[in-house]
Amino acid sequence: MALGIVVRRVPGVTRWVDYVxxxxxVLPGAGPAHWKELRRDGDAVEYHAATVSLELFRTDTEAYLQGLSTKNPAIYVVMRDSDDVDPLDVVMATASPFEAQDYADTGEELVEKVPMPEGLVAWVRDYVEAHHEDQVFVKRRRDKARVDLDQNGIGDSRIRQISDVYRAPTAKQTVH
Structure with a gap:
């Protein structure tokens, strides 16, 4: 689904930041746009910054369920500083809080939590209901192999050991 991303610019409150x-x-079903001004209220300006594709995957339905079960379901918008004239590059939008956390952990991208419109909540919920399969937890069992009987790594295999490999070296005794 095409999602238009609305970005607000407000003046910074310190001398080091001009704008925040x-x-x-998000605008579900939006057409293409590139930093089109939508609204101006004093110094605050809202732009339709970009339109990105929201893709849902069968393997991520657990994450979508987690996001939908919160008090306020959200879409996560991933942005990064732009090298061009644009202030930010909109990288992607996702409904998965797990994927958003992965992007936030890198520290290179700015991840914003945006309220999910009701129609989009219904669309994601319908997708999850159609494709979600509960994963049964299977506890891993330890195999019965006795690894303590193998003595690999004791001593140097190139040197023939006649006696105990753990022995302390002895000083040569000279006969007088």
Missing amino acids: WKAVA
Whole structure:
């Protein structure tokens, strides 16, 4: 599904930051756009920054369920600093809180949590209901092999050991 990403620009509160950018909304089914101004309220400006594709995957239905079960379901918008004239590059949008956490852990991207519109909640929920399969937890059992009987790594195999490999070296005794 095509999602338009709405980004708000407000003036910074310190002398080191001119503007603060924050993703504030998504527009399901939006057409293509590139930093199109939507609204201006004093110094605050909202832009339709980009339109990205929201893709859902069968293997991530557990993550979607986790996101839908929260009090306020959200879409996570991943952005990074732009090398071009644009202030930010919108990388992607995801409904998976697990994937959003992976991007947030790198520290290179800015991940914003945006409220999910009701129609989009219904669309994701329908997808999960159609494709989710509960994973049965299988506890791993230790195999019965006795690994303590193997003595690999004791001593140097190139040197013939006649006696105990753990013995302390002895000093040569000279006969007078």
